[in-house]
Amino acid sequence: xxxxxxxxxxxxxxxxxxxxxxxxxxxxxxxxxxxxxxxxxxxxxxxxxxxxxxxxxxxxxxxxxxxxxxxxxxxxxxxxxxxxxxxxxxxxxxxxxxxxxxxxxxxxxxx
Numbered sequence: 001x002x003x004x005x006x007x008x009x010x011x012x013x014x015x016x017x018x019x020x021x022x023x024x025x026x027x028x029x030x031x032x033x034x035x036x037x038x039x040x041x042x043x044x045x046x047x048x049x050x051x052x053x054x055x056x057x058x059x060x061x062x063x064x065x066x067x068x069x070x071x072x073x074x075x076x077x078x079x080x081x082x083x084x085x086x087x088x089x090x091x092x093x094x095x096x097x098x099x100x101x102x103x104x105x106x107x108x109x110x111x
Contacts, residue, residue, distance in 0.1 A: 009097045014066045017059045065098040
């Protein structure tokens with residue numbers, strides 16, 4: 001892919017996240033918010049809210065990474081590893097166009 005294709009992929013992902021987050025409000029549904037039902041029902045409702053909160057946090061991190069990737073495109077540094085400065089493999093950019101680091105540096109972070 002060329003830079004324009006990466007930019008299109010980033011913009012599509014950003015639009016997807018923004019449309020998903022506006023379609024699913026975080027507030028618990030009224031059935032989960034009432035004290036009716038047994039403890040299992042109440043726990044299920046709490047778990048659903050917790051899961052949606054985690055997903056929103058993940059989406060926020062991806063949105064930030066997308067914005068940073070778009071900024072790096074403007075600066076001309078897109079595709080360079082933030083940690084070592086080497087080029088990020090095209091296969092990695094195809095899979096995660098908002099990535100900041102090459103696979104070697106990512107493995108160092110995880111290990």
